[in-house]
Amino acid sequence: MQTDSTRKKASPEVRAARLSLAVAVVLLGVKGLAWFLTGSAAILSDALESIINVVAAGFAVVSVSVAETPPDERHPYGHGNIEYYAAWLEGTLILLASIGIFWESWDKIFHPEAMPHLGAGLALLVGAGAANLWLGLRLLRQGRRSGSLTLEADGRHVLTDVWTSAGVFVGLGLVWATGWLWLDGLVACLVGVNIAWAGVGLVRRSVSGFMIESDPALLEAICAVLRENRHPSWIDIHRLRVIKAGRQIHVDLHLILPRDMSLAEAHGQVEAMEALVRSRLGASADVMIHADPCSNVRCPVCDADPCDLRRSDTVATPVWSPATTGDPTQKD
Known part of the structure; x- marks a missing residue:
C-alpha cells in the first residue's frame, strides 16, 4: 500500500x-x-x-x-x-x-x-x-x-x-x-x-x-562560459557537439592540455570544465570531455607558462565560438 x-x-x-x-x-x-x-x-x-x-x-x-x-x-x-x-x-x-x-x-x-x-x-x-x-x-x-x-x-x-x-x-x-x-x-x-x-x-x-540539428544559442552559451573562465592550461577545444533529447542536453568536446600534465591533473581540468558547462546548462546536463595532449604546432596558441616543452612563443590564444569549435571533421 x-x-x-x-x-x-x-x-x-x-x-x-x-x-x-x-x-x-x-x-x-x-x-x-x-x-x-x-x-x-x-x-x-x-x-x-x-x-x-x-x-x-x-x-x-x-x-x-x-x-x-x-x-x-x-x-x-x-x-x-x-x-x-x-x-x-x-x-x-x-x-x-x-x-x-x-x-x-x-x-x-x-x-x-x-x-x-x-x-x-x-x-x-x-x-x-x-x-x-x-x-x-x-x-x-x-x-x-x-x-x-x-x-x-x-x-x-x-x-x-x-x-x-x-x-x-x-x-x-x-x-x-x-x-x-x-x-x-x-x-x-x-x-x-x-x-x-x-x-x-x-x-x-x-x-x-x-535530425539532431545544431542549436547555435546553446553552442554559444557553452563557448561563452568557457571563454569567461578559461584556465591557462586549456590550450584549445574542438569538436564541440550538443545533442538535445527533449529536455535532456548532452555535450561532448575535445580539450587539448599540455602533454607533460599528469593523468590526475588532466582529470582535474576535465572535471573543472565539465562543472563550468553544467553551471550554464543545468546540473542535469550530460557532459563528456575527451582530453588530448598538445603537440608542437600548438605552441603559438598556447598560454601555459612555464612550459619546458615550448618550441615557439605564444602569438594569440584561440577565441572560442561555435564557428571555431564546432567542426565535427576537425582532427586532433
Whole structure:
C-alpha cells in the first residue's frame, strides 16, 4: 500500500499537461454547444481544432511523463526524444484539422445558411477564448522554464486556438451586424489557413529535433562560459557537439592540455570544465570531455607558462565560438 511518504509526487510539467487535458475537454464541450446553438461553420472549425487540442493534450501527458523516466540500458540517453514525436504528431493533427475545416467551410461561402442563437454562441466563444488564453500562457511559461518541447508546443497550439476564437468572434460579429451570412464560411477558411501555418511550424521544429540539428544559442552559451573562465592550461577545444533529447542536453568536446600534465591533473581540468558547462546548462546536463595532449604546432596558441616543452612563443590564444569549435571533421 502506498503512503504519503512513498507516493511519488507528479512534477510541475506533468501537472501542467494534465491541466491542459482537463481544460481542453471542458472547452470542447463549450464550443460544441456553441456550434449546436448556431450551426456556424466558423464555430465548427474552432470546435474541430478543440478536438485536436484534446488529442494533443492526451499525448502531452504521456510524453511528458515518459520523458522524465531516467536513462536505462536500452535508452542510455534517456527518453526525452519522445517529446519530438509528440510535437510532430500534434503538428500533423493540426494540418489534418485545417484540411477538414476547408472541406466543411468552402461550400458555406456560396451556400450560406441562417444561424439562430448567434448571440449565445458568441458569448460561449468569448468564455472559451479567455480560458484558453490563460492556459496557453501558463503552458508556454512552464515549457520554456523546464525546456519541455511538448509543453511549449501544446502552449503554442492553445494560443493558436485563442487567435482562432478571436477571428471567429470578429467574423461572426460582422455577420450579426451586417447579415452577410457568407462571411461565416470565409472566416472558417481563414481559420484553416491560420491553423495550417501553426501546424507547419510544429512539424518543422520536431523534424529538426529528429535530425539532431545544431542549436547555435546553446553552442554559444557553452563557448561563452568557457571563454569567461578559461584556465591557462586549456590550450584549445574542438569538436564541440550538443545533442538535445527533449529536455535532456548532452555535450561532448575535445580539450587539448599540455602533454607533460599528469593523468590526475588532466582529470582535474576535465572535471573543472565539465562543472563550468553544467553551471550554464543545468546540473542535469550530460557532459563528456575527451582530453588530448598538445603537440608542437600548438605552441603559438598556447598560454601555459612555464612550459619546458615550448618550441615557439605564444602569438594569440584561440577565441572560442561555435564557428571555431564546432567542426565535427576537425582532427586532433
